[in-house]
Amino acid sequence: MIFTTYWFFAFTAITLAVYWLLPLPTLRWWFLAVACTVFHGHFAGPAGMAPILVLMVITYAAGLSRRRWACVAGIVVCALTLCFYKYALFFIGVAIEPVSTAYAAQLTDATKKLMPGAPPLGISFFAFEFVHYLYEVRRGGDPIRHPVKFLLFSVFFPSLVAGPIKRYSQFLASLETGCRTPVAGNFSEGMRRIAIGFVKKVAIADNLTFYIDLHQPQFAALGLFERWVLVACIALRILFDFSGYTDIAIGTAKLFGVDLPENFNWPYFARNIQDFWQRWHISLSSWIRDYIYIPLGGNRHGPVRRVTNLLIAFGLCGLWHGPAWNFVIWGIYHGVGLAICATYEKLPAVGPAISAIFKKEPLVGWVLTQLFVWLGWLLFFYPVAEALEMARLLFGL
Amino acid sequence: MPTALHKFWSALPAPVAGLLAHLGSVAIGLFAAFVLYYVLYRIGLPSKPFIYVAF
Amino acid sequence: MSALKTGNPLFRPWAVLAGGILGLAALVWAARIVGRIDLHPNSVRFHPMIAPDSQYEPTMAEMRAFVRARCRPDQILVIVGGNSILLGVGQPADRVWSGKLQELLGDRYAVVNLAFRGSCPTDGGALVAESLRDEFPRQIYLANVAPLQAFDTIGIETYRFILFDAYYKGLLVDWPPRTGDIRDYLADPPHRAARRERDLAARADAWLRFRDFWNWWSATKFFTFATPYQPDIKLAYKPRASFRDQETDYDTLPFEQRFSPANVAADTVIARANSSAGYTRSATGDWELNRNHYDNFLRLATRMFPDPLKPRTLILVGRNSPFYTERFEPELRERDELAIRETILAWEKIGCAAMDFGPGFAVADFGDRTHLTTSGGVKLAAATAPHIRALADKLGYLTP
Numbered sequence: 001m002i003f004t005t006y007w008f009f010a011f012t013a014i015t016l017a018v019y020w021l022l023p024l025p026t027l028r029w030w031f032l033a034v035a036c037t038v039f040h041g042h043f044a045g046p047a048g049m050a051p052i053l054v055l056m057v058i059t060y061a062a063g064l065s066r067r068r069w070a071c072v073a074g075i076v077v078c079a080l081t082l083c084f085y086k087y088a089l090f091f092i093g094v095a096i097e098p099v100s101t102a103y104a105a106q107l108t109d110a111t112k113k114l115m116p117g118a119p120p121l122g123i124s125f126f127a128f129e130f131v132h133y134l135y136e137v138r139r140g141g142d143p144i145r146h147p148v149k150f151l152l153f154s155v156f157f158p159s160l161v162a163g164p165i166k167r168y169s170q171f172l173a174s175l176e177t178g179c180r181t182p183v184a185g186n187f188s189e190g191m192r193r194i195a196i197g198f199v200k201k202v203a204i205a206d207n208l209t210f211y212i213d214l215h216q217p218q219f220a221a222l223g224l225f226e227r228w229v230l231v232a233c234i235a236l237r238i239l240f241d242f243s244g245y246t247d248i249a250i251g252t253a254k255l256f257g258v259d260l261p262e263n264f265n266w267p268y269f270a271r272n273i274q275d276f277w278q279r280w281h282i283s284l285s286s287w288i289r290d291y292i293y294i295p296l297g298g299n300r301h302g303p304v305r306r307v308t309n310l311l312i313a314f315g316l317c318g319l320w321h322g323p324a325w326n327f328v329i330w331g332i333y334h335g336v337g338l339a340i341c342a343t344y345e346k347l348p349a350v351g352p353a354i355s356a357i358f359k360k361e362p363l364v365g366w367v368l369t370q371l372f373v374w375l376g377w378l379l380f381f382y383p384v385a386e387a388l389e390m391a392r393l394l395f396g397l
Numbered sequence: 398m399p400t401a402l403h404k405f406w407s408a409l410p411a412p413v414a415g416l417l418a419h420l421g422s423v424a425i426g427l428f429a430a431f432v433l434y435y436v437l438y439r440i441g442l443p444s445k446p447f448i449y450v451a452f
Numbered sequence: 453m454s455a456l457k458t459g460n461p462l463f464r465p466w467a468v469l470a471g472g473i474l475g476l477a478a479l480v481w482a483a484r485i486v487g488r489i490d491l492h493p494n495s496v497r498f499h500p501m502i503a504p505d506s507q508y509e510p511t512m513a514e515m516r517a518f519v520r521a522r523c524r525p526d527q528i529l530v531i532v533g534g535n536s537i538l539l540g541v542g543q544p545a546d547r548v549w550s551g552k553l554q555e556l557l558g559d560r561y562a563v564v565n566l567a568f569r570g571s572c573p574t575d576g577g578a579l580v581a582e583s584l585r586d587e588f589p590r591q592i593y594l595a596n597v598a599p600l601q602a603f604d605t606i607g608i609e610t611y612r613f614i615l616f617d618a619y620y621k622g623l624l625v626d627w628p629p630r631t632g633d634i635r636d637y638l639a640d641p642p643h644r645a646a647r648r649e650r651d652l653a654a655r656a657d658a659w660l661r662f663r664d665f666w667n668w669w670s671a672t673k674f675f676t677f678a679t680p681y682q683p684d685i686k687l688a689y690k691p692r693a694s695f696r697d698q699e700t701d702y703d704t705l706p707f708e709q710r711f712s713p714a715n716v717a718a719d720t721v722i723a724r725a726n727s728s729a730g731y732t733r734s735a736t737g738d739w740e741l742n743r744n745h746y747d748n749f750l751r752l753a754t755r756m757f758p759d760p761l762k763p764r765t766l767i768l769v770g771r772n773s774p775f776y777t778e779r780f781e782p783e784l785r786e787r788d789e790l791a792i793r794e795t796i797l798a799w800e801k802i803g804c805a806a807m808d809f810g811p812g813f814a815v816a817d818f819g820d821r822t823h824l825t826t827s828g829g830v831k832l833a834a835a836t837a838p839h840i841r842a843l844a845d846k847l848g849y850l851t852p
Contacts, residue, residue: 005440010656184469188426189463191426191472194433198432199432206677210678241447426475429471430473434475438663442677
């Protein structure tokens with residue numbers, strides 16, 4: 001949704017025209033902030049807006065105070081809000097239900113009464129951007145003083161629902177430069193990116209989805225080759241779907257003179273898992289690196305700690321995608337992949353030999369990496385048992 | 398731009414290079430219009446939502 | 453990433469923008485041309501693979517071209533609207549009832565079937581006929597209803613894309629009840645966002661005609677998206693013209709063996725309730741018309757068609773299969789007959805013509821509770837033709 005609505009097209013066309021017709025950059029900020037709020041309200045509704053508005057006020061105030069405790073408290077509030085709206089029912093099912101079914105049922109009922117029908121739109125992205133902001137201010141970064149600028153950072157409509165996850169200093173610098181004067185190059189580049197994004201989505205991803213939906217239920221009945229074709233379709237579908245979305249977001253922002261961070265850099269050309277995560281959903285992986293992995297100690301405390309940190313960071317990265325075990329296991333699966341990638345060279349005798357092979361024959365590394373990533377998509381899209389069964393069938397076992 | 402193409406481009410007389418650049422750019426614009434036109438049609442029919450919007 | 457950032461000399465922003473505007477203008481122009489082409493020259497109706505059943509949404513331009521290709525200006529245009537009963541579900545394309553009606557009426561008339569499954573009398577066919585009122589002033593519009601049944605001016609949700617297409621292209625007469633219903637429909641709070649999408653789509657299409665262009669493309673050139681519900685997966689990526697009208701005859705099995713006992717039982721309940729809401733039994737044992745129900749029906753029915761178009765509208769009041777009705781108690785049959793007569797009178801009072809399918813149908817003429825077999829279609833055509841001729845005469849179409 002969102003980008004594939006007439007409302008989005010009409011909204012963007014009208015907002016863009018008024019934005020550039022306004023004579024002063026300050027007026028453009030004000031207008032864009034109002035327009036973005038309207039956009040948020042249209043898609044999220046009052047119930048979806050309210051929690052985001054509260055988080056926004058808390059984050060803005062905490063940042064403005066520049067007090068470390070306030071920033072930490074703000075981060076905690078953001079994390080708890082995300083946990084409540086997105087994971088409360090999952091956590092009740094995991095932690096309470098095995099102990100007391102009746103109490104879990106009571107708690108579920110009570111939680112549902114407090115929640116809207118669905119989690120607030122884009123809460124995962126809002127929470128991550130606010131945490132980033134507060135973390136950077138806590139580290140001594142300059143807070144955003146102007147409330148309109150903070151509002152724009154929070155609800156800038158092209159990246160509002162599914163990113164890319166912005167960094168506030170880059171975003172504001174880009175906004176301040178980009179909104180001064182309309183540049184033909186920005187329009188043509190934006191148009192080009194939007195067109196490419198839609199081609200990826202509607203011409204490629206949606207047709208792959210049709211093929212996948214048709215054949216996946218009969219996975220066991222397919223021939224071995226067709227099973228691999230299906231897995232390839234699954235891998236290509238998620239790439240084209242999400243990178244298409246990102247292209248549209250980046251292209252739309254460009255029309256307003258704003259540069260959003262890139263999210264993809266040919267991920268299926270990656271030659272190892274570390275390389276893959278530097279090319280796939282870059283704004284998320286760099287967020288995970290900066291605000292989970294490094295604060296946990298990163299690779300500074302020896303290999304055991306490094307592996308543990310990777311597993312925690314990527315377990316959380318998996319969980320971020322949704323309250324389900326398959327996402328958690330998908331995250332840990334990649335954590336394991338990264339851990340192996342980071343440590344295998346240190347294995348006595350075997351490590352250097354394997355490393356030599358990868359250096360001599362880069363194709364081997366590429367094949368193994370893509371095999372690992374593509375099999376991982378089974379965990380991402382299907383319940384764990386089904387994914388494992390599909391993986392077994394892929395190898396004719 | 399790849400090196401070979403860059404060399405070829407540099408060797409072209411300026412008016413020819415300018416004309417080709419304009420034609421190429423017009424082609425990009427035509428492509429964008431074609432895609433927009435298709436998207437306007439396609440989004441009026443049932444379609445799959447973006448996967449990451451659900452996250 | 454960006455050609456701009458890398459200083460790519462191939463990229464000239466103003467030329468890109470000019471190309472974009474030029475491309476859009478060219479496509480709109482092309483759409484206006486291809487919108488006049490009959491995209492389905494081999495079809496006698498909008499079968500499921502060129503209908504919303506398979507996510508194909510025919511446009512007004514497309515259906516108008518369909519009509520123009522089948523009706524000369526000197527002929528009397530007979531447009532068949534309504535639902536699957538008049539579409540001819542259960543009747544193969546070469547034996548569909550509207551084809552038989554054409555044979556009976558002869559070359560002076562041109563019968564065009566624009567009925568759709570699950571549609572109602574105010575949907576597609578009605579709107580196409582209305583939009584062609586000046587081009588084909590000698591026209592008759594047919595649609596079917598059940599006894600004491602009427603519909604909204606804005607029809608059924610599945611087919612509202614046709615209404616909005618016609619409405620925003622200015623093809624309809626000004627009919628205040630319909631305008632009011634459209635306004636209420638768009639403003640209904642729980643559905644406002646989704647309905648605004650429909651509204652915006654139709655407004656944009658009225659300018660840009662993208663649906664005409666892409667329907668032409670997908671019908672004749674190449675698929676525009678993988679076709680769902682196709683009979684063969686290989687056809688999913690073919691143009692819609694590759695799909696044939698695959699309507700087949702009903703099973704040759706005896707009626708009671710075509711369906712499970714549960715289905716027959718469920719349909720029996722529906723058939724028995726056919727006119728139940730319209731009547732109550734008086735103390736003397738007579739059927740008395742339920743005034744509330746009747747007034748509500750009459751109010752809706754009066755609003756269904758614009759006043760100037762009512763005289764050329766022929767309403768066909770349908771019946772249930774005798775397989776069910778023959779098992780009814782006599783008083784139940786009597787109630788149904790009363791309802792049919794009352795419905796015809798009401799439509800005539802409103803200003804339309806109306807007729808009954810007629811009692812002359814046998815069990816073999818029905819494929820299921822309501823749909824007709826080929827033999828039933830022949831009977832319906834025979835029953836309808838004289839009414840059409842009479843209406844044409846009454847409207848002065850037969851005088852040169």
